[in-house]
Amino acid sequence: MRRLLLIVTTLIATALPAATAAAHGVEGAVTHWDTRAELAFVDVAATAAAAAVPGALPYEWCGEARTTDNTANDVLPASSPRFKLVYAHPADRPDRFAAWADALQANIALIQRFMASQSGGAKAIRVDMGTSCGPQYLDIQVVHLSGPRSQYVDNFSAITREVEPRLGNATAPRNVVIMADTLNGLGYDYGLGENVLGPAGDRRGAANVHNYGGFASVLFSRDGSQAPGAGSRGWWPEGFLHEMSHNLGAVQWSAPHSTQPAGFANPRYGHCWQGADVMCYTEDSGASHAMQYDCPRVGGAIPQAYDCGRDDYFNPSPAPGTYLASNWNVYDSAFLAPCALIAPACGGGTDGLAPTPPVATSSPLVANAPHRGNKVGSDTGAWRNGPLTYSYRWQREKKGKWQSISGATRTSYVPTKADRGRRLRIQVVATNPDGSASAVSAPSSRVSDGMVGRAQTFSSSQCRSSKDRARRPAAKCRGHRTSKRASRRGRAR
Numbered sequence: 167m168r169r170l171l172l173i174v175t176t177l178i179a180t181a182l183p184a185a186t187a188a189a190h191g192v193e194g195a196v197t198h199w200d201t202r203a204e205l206a207f208v209d210v211a212a213t214a215a216a217a218a219v220p221g222a223l224p225y226e227w228c229g230e231a232r233t234t235d236n237t238a239n240d241v242l243p244a245s246s247p248r249f250k251l252v253y254a255h256p257a258d259r260p261d262r263f264a265a266w267a268d269a270l271q272a273n274i275a276l277i278q279r280f281m282a283s284q285s286g287g288a289k290a291i292r293v294d295m296g297t298s299c300g301p302q303y304l305d306i307q308v309v310h311l312s313g314p315r316s317q318y319v320d321n322f323s324a325i326t327r328e329v330e331p332r333l334g335n336a337t338a339p340r341n342v343v344i345m346a347d348t349l350n351g352l353g354y355d356y357g358l359g360e361n362v363l364g365p366a367g368d369r370r371g372a373a374n375v376h377n378y379g380g381f382a383s384v385l386f387s388r389d390g391s392q393a394p395g396a397g398s399r400g401w402w403p404e405g406f407l408h409e410m411s412h413n414l415g416a417v418q419w420s421a422p423h424s425t426q427p428a429g430f431a432n433p434r435y436g437h438c439w440q441g442a443d444v445m446c447y448t449e450d451s452g453a454s455h456a457m458q459y460d461c462p463r464v465g466g467a468i469p470q471a472y473d474c475g476r477d478d479y480f481n482p483s484p485a486p487g488t489y490l491a492s493n494w495n496v497y498d499s500a501f502l503a504p505c506a507l508i509a510p511a512c513g514g515g516t517d518g519l520a521p522t523p524p525v526a527t528s529s530p531l532v533a534n535a536p537h538r539g540n541k542v543g544s545d546t547g548a549w550r551n552g553p554l555t556y557s558y559r560w561q562r563e564k565k566g567k568w569q570s571i572s573g574a575t576r577t578s579y580v581p582t583k584a585d586r587g588r589r590l591r592i593q594v595v596a597t598n599p600d601g602s603a604s605a606v607s608a609p610s611s612r613v614s615d616g617m618v619g620r621a622q623t624f625s626s627s628q629c630r631s632s633k634d635r636a637r638r639p640a641a642k643c644r645g646h647r648t649s650k651r652a653s654r655r656g657r658a659r
Contacts, residue, residue: 221509221510221513222275222279222510222513223271223274223275223278223279223302223510223511223513224271224275224302224303225268225271225272225275225397225399225400226268226271226272226396226397227267227268227270227271227303227304227306228297228299228300228303229267229297229298229299229303229305229306230297230298231263231264231267231308232306232307232308233307233308233309233310233332234307234334235250235294235305235307235333235334236296236297236298236305236307239296239297239298239301239305240294240295240296240305241295241296241301241508242292242294242295242508244337244338245337245338246292246338246503247292247338247339247340247377247379247500247501248292248293248294248338248339248340248341248501249291249292249293249294249340249341249342249343249410249413249501250294250305250307250333250340250341250342250343251270251274251293251294251304251305251306251307251342251343251345252306252307252308252309252329252333252342252343252344252345253266253267253270253306253307253308253309253344253345253347254308254309254310254311254325254329254344254345254346254347254349255309255310255311255346255347255348255349256311256313256314256315256317256318256348256349257310257311257312257313257314258314258315259315259347259348259389261308261310262347262393263306263308264396265393265394265395265396266345266347266393266394266401267306268394268395268396268397268398269393269394269398269399269400269401270304270306270345270401271303271304271306272398272399272400272401272403273400273401273402273403273406274293274304274403274406275513276400276403277290277291277403277406277407277410278290278291278293278511278512278513279512279513280407280472281472281502281512282505282511282512282513284471284472284473284480285482285497285502286482287505287512288482288504288505289482289497289502289503289504289505290502290503290505290508290511290512291410291501291502291503291511292500292501292502292503292508293508293511295508295511301510302510307332307333309328309329309332309344311325311328311329312328313328315348315349315389318346318349319349319350319351319389320349320350320351320352320386321349322358322382322384325344325346325349325384326342326344326382326384329342329344330342330382336379338379339377339378339379339380339500339501340379340380341379341380341381341382341383341410341413341501342381342382342383343382343383343384343385343406343409343410344382344383344384344385345385345387346384346385346386346387347387347393348387348388348389348390348391349386349387349389350386350387350388350389351389352386353388354388355385355386355387355388355391355402356385356386357383357384357385357386357405357406357408357409358383358384358386358409359381359382359383359384359408359409359410359412359413360381360382360383360412360413361376361381361412361413361414361415361416361436362375362376362415363418363419363431363433363436364419364431367415367418367494368418368419368420368493368494369494370492370493370494370495370498371498372500374415374494374498374499375415376413376414376415376494376499376501377499377500377501379501381413382413383406383409383410383412383413385401385402385405385406385409399552404444407444408444408445411444411445411479411496412436413501414496414499414501414502415479415494415496415499416445416473416478416479416480416496417436417437417438417445417446417478417479418479418493418494419431419435419436420489420493421438421477421478421479421489421493422477422478422489423438423439423440423446423455423475423477423478424437424438424439424454424478425437425438425439425448425449425453425454425455426454427452427453427454428454434449434450434452435449435452435453435454437449438474438478438479439453439454439455439456439457439458440458440459440460440461440474440475440478441457441458441459441460441461441470441474442459442461442462442463442470442471442474443461443470443471443472443473443474444470444471444472444473445472445473445478445479446474446478460474460475461474461475476490477489477490478490479494479495479496480495480496480497481495481497482497523551523598523601523602523603524549524550524551524552524553524596524597524598524601524602524603525549525550525551525603526547526548526549526594526596526603526605527547527548527549527550528547528548529547529605529606529607529608530544530545530546530547530592530593530594530605530606530607531544531545531547531607531608532544532590532591532592532607532608532610533545535610535611535614536581536585536590536610536611536613536614537581537613537614537615538581538582538583538585538586538613538614538615539580539581539582540580540581541578541579541580542578542579542580542581542590542610543577543578544558544577544578544579544592544594544607545577546577546594546596547594547605547607549596551598552598553596553597553598554597554598555596555597556594556595556596556597557575557594557595557597558574558575558576558577558592558593558594558595559571559574559575559592559593559595560574560575560579560590560591560592560593561590561591561592561593561606562584562585562588562589562590563588563589563590563591563609564588568591570593571585577592579592581613585613586613586614586615587612587613588612588613589609589610589611589612589613590609590610590613591606591607591608591609591610592606592607593605593606593607594606594607
């Protein structure tokens with residue numbers, strides 16, 4: 167199983183940058199690796215198949231691959247801050263943009279609906295949108311890196327140094343999210359992002375350094391791994407949102423639930439310990455507090471809260487005197503916009519983000535006619551809403567009722583003597599983070615005896631009782647003496 171690692175490159179600043187790109191004026195240090203185990207509650211992919219709602223951003227991308235910014239179809243005003251999405255690959259690896267485009271589009275579609283729901287339908291992220299197909303499609307720029315893979319592998323600085331000039335001059339604050347295809351040399355998928363922790367990063371309002379842009383995130387895919395492909399419903403959109411949230415300034419050291427140990431300013435710590443939360447987990451045993459789950463999973467496309475308790479980094483309306491009323495609040499970021507200004511990004515607010523347990527679209531199937539002693543197979547049927555696990559239970563019909571067969575919990579089953587002459591079916595239970603649902607197959611044909619058609623020998627005692635009555639039907643005792651009464655009963659059958 168792949169593991170997602172989100173690496174936060176922290177830039178500690180004590181003064182505001184003089185220009186949009188100033189966040190890259192100081193080299194940051196790789197301070198932590200966010201493993202998939204640590205982000206176990208941050209699982210969008212499991213439920214990414216939630217149905218699109220009317221007016222929402224589509225999952226499938228449409229447009230032409232471009233190596234320049236598509237300003238002709240730009241949806242946002244030139245003066246608007248924005249996140250720019252880039253697909254990049256090295257010169258000695260193939261361009262797989264066509265196999266990544268739908269996944270990147272789906273990531274943004276999910277993130278935008280989630281952000282709208284978490285803000286009460288008020289705001290979502292300003293993302294560079296618009297292609298020749300329409301305003302609802304992501305403007306993704308393709309960058310063919312000039313050097314071989316060895317020049318960029320696991321090298322955040324080398325990638326961003328080459329990508330950013332290719333974007334052209336920014337007319338407004340701009341952050342960039344780069345999908346660095348095949349540039350992972352560590353054997354697992356991971357990402358890296360920048361933010362500023364300290365006085366400039368914690369400052370309330372328009373003067374906060376994160377409003378100026380110039381930050382980057384890079385998501386690295388492994389060399390040799392398969393691209394998501396057409397129709398993909400995202401590639402770890404929770405990872406994208408986590409990194410973008412760091413670019414927006416979450417989570418500051420001064421936050422009530424910060425993992426930063428009291429009295430320290432260690433760039434290793436930049437998360438929160440109160441979950442289930444997009445930004446919360448403890449980096450290691452040195453964190454200020456053990457992980458604590460005060461908020462339940464919320465279900466839907468992203469099954470955790472965006473700031474559990476609304477007291478660490480995001481609150482649409484913080485009460486006077488509270489932490490987010492006087493410190494940096496991501497809700498106030500210049501990179502967020504009212505839904506009305508970036509429609510259809512919000513996708514109808516909370517629609518489509520309600521919990522979506524699995525739904526069967528076709529029933530399971532018993533694969534072949536069952537015979538005693540011979541294995542009978544099955545399939546799971548077809549499901550939507552992204553089931554993660556399946557469980558199975560074989561059942562037999564008895565007097566018009568279905569009874570579960572003890573121990574028969576696999577996809578296949580070998581009928582026994584108790585099943586002779588009875589119908590079988592399989593019950594499948596599909597489960598995702600939002601719940602479970604079951605479906606059953608149509609009844610099979612009756613289980614035939616595996617001995618039928620073989621030569622059978624019965625002894626005289628098996629065919630005849632002490633009272634001269636056949637113990638078995640006459641048809642099974644051919645070649646042996648039977649009483650007239652037994653013969654008549656056999657013919658009657």
